[in-house]
Amino acid sequence: MAATMFGKLFGSKPRSGSPGRDAGGRVVYAIGDVHGQLDLLDGLLDQVAEDYNQLDRQDGPVLVLLGDYCDRGVQTKGVIDRLIMLQDVALSHSVYDIRLLMGNHEETLLSFLEDSSVGPAWLEFGGGETLISYGLPRPRGRGDPEQWEAVREAFVAALPDKHRLFLSRLELSATYGDYLFVHAGVRPGVALERQTAQDLLWIRNEFLDWPHGLPMTVVHGHTPVEAAFVGSDRINVDTGAYATGVLTAVRLGAGPPHLVQFRKGAAN
Numbered sequence: 001m002a003a004t005m006f007g008k009l010f011g012s013k014p015r016s017g018s019p020g021r022d023a024g025g026r027v028v029y030a031i032g033d034v035h036g037q038l039d040l041l042d043g044l045l046d047q048v049a050e051d052y053n054q055l056d057r058q059d060g061p062v063l064v065l066l067g068d069y070c071d072r073g074v075q076t077k078g079v080i081d082r083l084i085m086l087q088d089v090a091l092s093h094s095v096y097d098i099r100l101l102m103g104n105h106e107e108t109l110l111s112f113l114e115d116s117s118v119g120p121a122w123l124e125f126g127g128g129e130t131l132i133s134y135g136l137p138r139p140r141g142r143g144d145p146e147q148w149e150a151v152r153e154a155f156v157a158a159l160p161d162k163h164r165l166f167l168s169r170l171e172l173s174a175t176y177g178d179y180l181f182v183h184a185g186v187r188p189g190v191a192l193e194r195q196t197a198q199d200l201l202w203i204r205n206e207f208l209d210w211p212h213g214l215p216m217t218v219v220h221g222h223t224p225v226e227a228a229f230v231g232s233d234r235i236n237v238d239t240g241a242y243a244t245g246v247l248t249a250v251r252l253g254a255g256p257p258h259l260v261q262f263r264k265g266a267a268n
Contacts, residue, residue, distance in 0.1 A: 023253025024177035026097075027055060028062040029260065031249045032228075032237035033103065033221040036073020036129055040247035041082060043262035048249055051260050060096035064174055066221040067103025067183035067201075071126030072242040076133040080163050087166075102170035103183040103222065104201040110167055113159070116145065116152035126242075134158040172200050179252055180214065184222035185234070188212045207234075219250065230257050 029048050034041050052061050069083060070076040083100060090098045109130065112118040119127070120142045128138035136154055139147065173195075174181040180192065185207030187199045192214060199207075204223055212218060217233060224240030228248045235257060241247040245264030250257050 022177035023062075023179055024175075025253075026059070026062050026176055027052065027057060027251065027253045028064055028176050028179065028181075029249045029251050030064045030066055030179075030181055030219045030235075030237055032066055032239060032247060033068035033224075033241060034065070034073075034079055034247065035068055035071055035105075035126065035242040036076040036079055036133060037241045037247060037264075038073075038075035038078040038082060040241050040245070040262055040264060041079055043266065044247045044249055044260065045086075047260050047262050048251075051251060051258070055254050057254075060094070062176060063090075063096060063098045064176075064181045064219075065098070065100050066181060066219070066237065067101045067170070068105045068221060068238075069103070070109055070130045071105045071122075072129055073126075074129045074132045076130045077163075078133070080166060084162060084166055099174040099181070100166075100170055101174065101181060101183050102167075102172060102201065106167055106170055107197075107201055112152060113156055113164070116148040119143070119148040119151060131155060172197055175216070177253070178216050179219055180216045181219045183220060185220050186212050186214060186218055219252070228259050228261075230259070 031044065063086070065083065069079045086098050087100070090096055105126065108118060108122050109127070112122050112127065123139060131151070132138055134155065136158055139151055172182070182200045184201055185199070185203045186192070186195050187203060188206060188210040208223065211233060217235060219235045219237070221236065221238035223236060224238050224243070225236055228239055228250065229236040230250065235250055237248045237250050239246045239248045247262050249260045251260060
């Protein structure tokens with residue numbers, strides 16, 4: 001599917017489109033939390049390419065992935081391989097740009113690589129599936145410190161160097177025109193330059209329940225919702241792909257925000 005997506009982007013024949021709200025002059029597709037669902041990611045990439053080909057554009061799109069590529073699904077390794085491939089194609093062919101943000105799950109995975117005491121908490125929110133994707137057994141129960149140190153050492157050995165480098169280089173935010181892209185949200189009433197990594201990766205209720213006060217629309221994932229939320233001050237595209245079988249993107253910068261989705265079992 002990824003090869004099909006690349007071919008569609010390379011061979012795009014622009015057609016009629018509509019003027020859009022400012023996204024820095026670009027068409028941006030923000031993709032929600034993947035959580036180890038490679039089949040959904042590949043399907044959505046094809047949907048994005050098809051959608052983009054309907055626009056009257058000569059430049060390439062921007063792909064912004066909002067974090068949480070790992071955990072909960074057993075295709076984490078394949079997802080990271082695909083994202084690295086997307087980066088490589090973007091760099092070598094210059095037909096689209098890609099921005100890859102960090103999620104709280106990537107932060108926790110990186111913490112576990114350095115500190116085995118993180119293991120029990122990581123296991124509770126999906127780390128076991130990540131271990132399985134790298135050929136390691138899922139630990140039983142909470143284990144003891146010695147057992148978790150052994151798991152950490154095995155994971156360090158199993159994780160390819162290019163995957164660890166990829167994870168360490170993920171960004172905390174991206175901005176295009178009137179849109180700010182982050183994983184979780186922002187702390188209301190705090191200037192963008194004073195936002196902390198903790199808030200950008202983990203915040204939930206304070207952000208969801210109060211106006212954030214920034215002069216832009218915040219596009220985020222992190223909090224699963226049954227249907228994507230599109231508002232004037234924030235857009236949430238985390239539709240709980242690992243549980244619902246629905247992965248969502250939002251297209252910005254070509255008319256009103258437009259949702260693009262791929263569902264498990266959809267015809268390809």
